[in-house]
Amino acid sequence: MTEVKLKLSGVTKAFGKQPVLQGIDLDIAESEMVCLIGPSGSGKSTLLRCMNLLEPIDDGVIHLDGVDISEPGLDLRPIRRQIGIVFQSFNLFPHLSAMDNVLLAPLRVLGKSKANADGQARELFTRFGLANEMHKYPDQLSGGQQQRVAVIRALAMQPQIMLFDEITSALDPELVEEVLDVLRQLRDAGMTMVLATHEMGFARELADRVCFLDQGKIVEQGPPDVIFAAPKHQRTRTFLKSVLR
Amino acid sequence: MCRSSSDRTPLNRRQIFEARQRNRSIVIAGLSTIAFVLILYLAVPLAPGWERVKASFFNGEIFVKTFPTLLEAFLLDIAIFAWSAPLIALVGLLIALCRSTNAPALFPLRIFGALYVDIFRGVPVVLVIYLIGFGVPGLGLPRPWNSPYIWGTVALVLTYSAYVAEILRSGIESIHPSQRSAAICLGLSERDAMRYVILPQAVRRVVPANMNMFVALQKDVALLSFIGPVEILRQAGIYKSLLANFTPYVAAAVIFLAVTIPATRYADYLLSRERNDRS
Numbered sequence: 001m002t003e004v005k006l007k008l009s010g011v012t013k014a015f016g017k018q019p020v021l022q023g024i025d026l027d028i029a030e031s032e033m034v035c036l037i038g039p040s041g042s043g044k045s046t047l048l049r050c051m052n053l054l055e056p057i058d059d060g061v062i063h064l065d066g067v068d069i070s071e072p073g074l075d076l077r078p079i080r081r082q083i084g085i086v087f088q089s090f091n092l093f094p095h096l097s098a099m100d101n102v103l104l105a106p107l108r109v110l111g112k113s114k115a116n117a118d119g120q121a122r123e124l125f126t127r128f129g130l131a132n133e134m135h136k137y138p139d140q141l142s143g144g145q146q147q148r149v150a151v152i153r154a155l156a157m158q159p160q161i162m163l164f165d166e167i168t169s170a171l172d173p174e175l176v177e178e179v180l181d182v183l184r185q186l187r188d189a190g191m192t193m194v195l196a197t198h199e200m201g202f203a204r205e206l207a208d209r210v211c212f213l214d215q216g217k218i219v220e221q222g223p224p225d226v227i228f229a230a231p232k233h234q235r236t237r238t239f240l241k242s243v244l245r
Numbered sequence: 246m247c248r249s250s251s252d253r254t255p256l257n258r259r260q261i262f263e264a265r266q267r268n269r270s271i272v273i274a275g276l277s278t279i280a281f282v283l284i285l286y287l288a289v290p291l292a293p294g295w296e297r298v299k300a301s302f303f304n305g306e307i308f309v310k311t312f313p314t315l316l317e318a319f320l321l322d323i324a325i326f327a328w329s330a331p332l333i334a335l336v337g338l339l340i341a342l343c344r345s346t347n348a349p350a351l352f353p354l355r356i357f358g359a360l361y362v363d364i365f366r367g368v369p370v371v372l373v374i375y376l377i378g379f380g381v382p383g384l385g386l387p388r389p390w391n392s393p394y395i396w397g398t399v400a401l402v403l404t405y406s407a408y409v410a411e412i413l414r415s416g417i418e419s420i421h422p423s424q425r426s427a428a429i430c431l432g433l434s435e436r437d438a439m440r441y442v443i444l445p446q447a448v449r450r451v452v453p454a455n456m457n458m459f460v461a462l463q464k465d466v467a468l469l470s471f472i473g474p475v476e477i478l479r480q481a482g483i484y485k486s487l488l489a490n491f492t493p494y495v496a497a498a499v500i501f502l503a504v505t506i507p508a509t510r511y512a513d514y515l516l517s518r519e520r521n522d523r524s
Binding site for chain 2: 052054077078080081084085087089091092093094095104105108109110153154157
């Protein structure tokens with residue numbers, strides 16, 4: 001944890017008059033795994049969507065590798081390529097097979113050769129235990145498999161950072177673990193990751209740092225041991241009590 | 246569901262009840278149909294003009310005599326349909342894309358798309374055919390550019406592509422925005438997101454609705470008879486004058502139905518399958 005990969009300074013965002021993010025400062029180091037926790041509506045998802053510029057920010061600055069990527073009017077496509085995101089609802093393309101879902105962007109955006117992209121995709125499918133599923137269509141896959149395909153699709157662009165927006169929340173309980181395993185593998189491979197999650201056990205097990213968000217602000221952050229065992233703020237305590245029970 | 250098992254095991258009381266209900270429905274439906282047909286069969290000939298109508302609309306001899314020529318004339322309808330349909334699909338797609346664009350530079354296109362759809366959906370097909378079919382050749386264009394085939398086709402394409410464009414646009418709008426987001430997040434441009442992600446799904450979704458449009462087109466091709474081409478309706482008209490009998494019109498209707506009924510049924514089948522897929 002040496003170099004700062006992604007740096008957010010004073011990021012604010014409002015939907016209409018409704019403030020969603022109110023001055024977020026956050027440094028994410030290379031190979032770090034940061035978990036965002038907090039009640040629904042606290043701004044976790046919006047924060048992730050601002051990080052890859054899917055939502056334009058109202059104020060503040062975002063640096064990727066020291067370069068200001070939040071400058072209005074910038075061509076966002078080369079930036080988005082470097083920041084992969086996986087959504088709660090998978091968002092696979094239903095008319096394409098798992099393989100074609102993964103191949104679309106490497107072929108169309110990176111201009112890779114079919115053979116090259118195909119080889120890399122096969123490697124990823126094998127690595128995440130989906131070698132037998134890659135020619136199936138999304139509706140022939142379980143939720144857990146679909147979500148793993150979505151992760152593979154994002155990884156095929158060889159991003160520098162991966163963002164995960166509550167990727168296990170839409171899954172049946174017995175399918176959660178296979179998706180979390182994928183995250184464990186990525187963690188071992190040294191991927192820089194930011195997760196919005198409700199899986200407290202998982203956050204506690206793997207995160208380098210946990211940030212508690214409430215009402216668009218980072219209320220408290222620190223190593224999971226500290227946040228979960230001895231939270232300083234009353235709001236953090238109340239939230240953790242309600243989710244851990 | 247388990248017919249084979251019900252052969253072996255005795256029916257439970259629910260099954261017995263349902264079987265009785267089913268039989269009852271079949272008997273009632275059969276009886277009421279027979280009664281209905283019987284009444285028609287007995288009542289219609291009682292009408293004072295029946296004998297005359299029968300002679301001038303349902304003359305078997307004339308039917309047999311005119312049928313082959315009418316069938317041949319129908320080939321022209323099919324030909325006009327065959328070259329109009331792909332043009333309609335193409336123009337419809339272009340107009341739909343015009344209307345779905347957001348880029349400010351393409352604003353005129355969006356306005357054009359909206360205007361186009363408003364105008365050609367707002368005017369009766371016959372009127373468009375008359376105005377274009379007689380109007381444009383009236384400019385004194387040299388042969389073959391004054392052909393009613395060309396301008397009749399243009400009129401059909403203009404009208405039908407307006408409808409097809411609206412159907413396609415509704416398809417495009419029915420694709421959840423998260424699909425676009427997902428494509429954009431992978432680094433795809435707006436254009437590629439439309440081309441590879443949204444449009445393929447949208448087109449598939451509106452195939453049944455467009456099938457219905459094309460069934461309607463198959464019928465409306467006959468309207469070109471008003472501006473010249475001797476297709477089936479015109480041919481039937483010629484026979485009517487020649488033989489002073491309306492049976493050729495009935496024959497023409499039979500020929501149309503032979504094509505449109507299967508096509509409509511197929512469209513309905515696609516539509517219900519689509520509905521089942523989505524639910």
